[in-house]
Amino acid sequence: MNRGMDSGSHPAPKTGFFPLSPEMEFGKDYFALFGLAPRFRIDEAALERAFRALQAEVHPDRYAHRPQTEQRLSMQWATRVNEAYRTLRAPLARARYLLGLRGIDIDHPAAAAVSADFLAEQMEWREALAEARGESDLAALDALRERLDGEARTLTGELARALDEAEDWNAAADAARRLMFIEKLEHDVGEAAAVLES
């Protein structure tokens, strides 16, 4: 009945996420916002210091007693600073963003091909997850998470070399897509553990 008609007009996803970028000064890119060079290897402590210094200026808590115009501006700025920090702090998001600055969209469906080896590896991991889930084996899920963590570290190293040294964008995009898969799997392992624990 109604339900069916409704779902007929519900949206179909088209593409990936679009971070908001209100037109503002310092809007050039997220690295410039924090006063950092646009590289994959970053000084995490410097990023955090800059983030805190900026939020200390623009956060809505600083503007709660100010006129509405300023409160609105403050929310837009704080939103942007949070988004920039989230993007640069996480290796995968940072790599995706750096490649985006070079005009490469790692989420584009046409670019999604990965190597046969990696596909085989994916299958193996997926099976391990299914098995641990099937047997309600929390220890196996923990072990799987450890392995995935190690793989993520290796891929982060590959990204650093490809982006900062070799400047091989294709190799970087490939590593980023593999890291994306690993993180998705880590997320699924976490959710499976949550289900077992509750």
Next chain:
Amino acid sequence: MALLQISEPGLSRPPHDHRLAVGIDLGTTNSLVATVRNGVPVVLSDERGRALLPSIVNYRADGEVAVGHVAAPARATDPRNTIVSVKRFMGRGLKDVAHVETMPYDFVDAPGMVRLRTAAGVKSPVEVSAEILRVLRARAEASLGGDLAGAVITVPAYFDDAQRQATKDAGRLAGLNVLRLLNEPTAAAVAYGLDNAAEGVYAIYDLGGGTFDISILRLSRGVFEVLATSGDASLGGDDFDQRLYCWILDHAATAPLDAGDSSRLLIKAREAKEDLTQHEETAVVARLASGGTINLMLAREEFAQMTAHLIAKTLAPCRKALRDAHLRVEDIKGVVMVGGATRMPHVQQAVAEFFRQEPLNNLDPDKVVALGAAIQADVLVGNRRAEDDWLLLDVIPLSLGLETMGGLTEKVIPRNSTIPVARAQEFTTFKDGQSAMSFHVVQGERELVSDCRSLARFELRGIPPMAAGAARIRVTFQVDADGLLAVSAREMSTGIEASVIVKPSYGLSDEEIAGMLRESFEHAGEDMHRRALREQQVEAARVLDATESALREDGAMLGEAERARIEAGVASLRELSRGEDHRAIKDGIEALGAATAAFAQERMNRSIRSALAGHRLDEIEL
């Protein structure tokens, strides 16, 4: 000064003087109000020296409303009209509320939020909560000697959008300027952290009367950063009472109880629970209206066993929060206990075992949330001194998303995102020539829409005829610093915009709130126009004050024409605010806001530049 002439007596103080602000812990079982006095946060007591206000509201047939201690006896004598634990109904439909069958109320299953039919008419949980807030507001105004400039109201971190909106509406209805909704564990962390100069990663375990929250925060150099939060919005001390109540019924072999006896036994159950905190065993003795009597002994150990499953239900969210924060138990430096229910020895023991350390109990678990909220209110209202510069970075507890084809959830903003946060996502049409698209906004972690909480539905109409998949519809989610969501949608390829600000379908519409406000004014014999006028005058004074200080500090940044425009706006608003027309004052505030928009932007850009410059200076010094 002209500013002073328009102010009410309580506000006629120099612009930079202390403004009255309070923090309110609107609890399931008890509520409190606190303020910062001479730099020290204190809980405000009633005229008899009592800090806790029982969250009990009794509606009488003569229209009188009793709140707190005076309403407590009516739990047994007039249970149907005596609302306890109303927080459990906030932003909730009837089907979402646990234990309805044992509650003595006459529920009305209204669309959206459940209502209660009382001797004084049908009441929304928002109105019931507003009665509690009104009493706390009166207590604070009497104690502080003036009108409040603003209030921070706390909510469980795990409250969803509908529950938050309902709480904010209750504040509005009670005549409060709600500066911020603050998460309860975050408020506790502020009070604890500032009191103990704590640094490091802390867990806040907050088991209240009806809600459970666990938040993991990193405290570092004046920044309180919430890393992850989890919980259960319908689990609390009440459930321990309920379990004990069922145990009493099982062991006493009574006849079916009437509503008065049920209430009486629930009170007995709560007393027994509290007694077991101090003693190894307790007696449950009650005389029933039916003539029967109950006389049972209960040992602490047996109580612990019968409620072990409830404690286990708090540990699963603890694991989840740790995992979301990418931390292990060993990383937690301290566990701060919040909420009266954490006094139960077996709760303390379970938390100590889970976190492998003795929990921290050095602040009163009933008061710590209100104290933290008061500290935050003091900052937000502008009483902050330069030396106590600290910052709160909080998160949303549950993912926000949209329904897509096949009843699946597409997450737009993941849980534990730092707020404020905005994310936009593009969608396209499914059929050729599709001219409208309906959006269903949901909150929750599950993949199926039917397992998530429905927040709102809206439609984007007027999409020009295009082939399926050609339209580009951008949907933007913005969550503000209160954790409240606004959603808008826009067709990108043609520039046709149809923005909608979403109010949760579980909340109340603006018209409903306006109606309730009118009603409450009529009841209180207050003049609605006077109130609106006073509110606009206070707001105008605030805007004038802020604009003048900006001109004093940074007037040199302005060109002559812009300065003239702003000064004209100031003069005009000052003139309007001497008048009696609250709408004209509101328009004047908006006009001045528009005139100062570019100036405000430039001032903010400058403060950002100086923040970055200062930060580089720090690096050089290191």
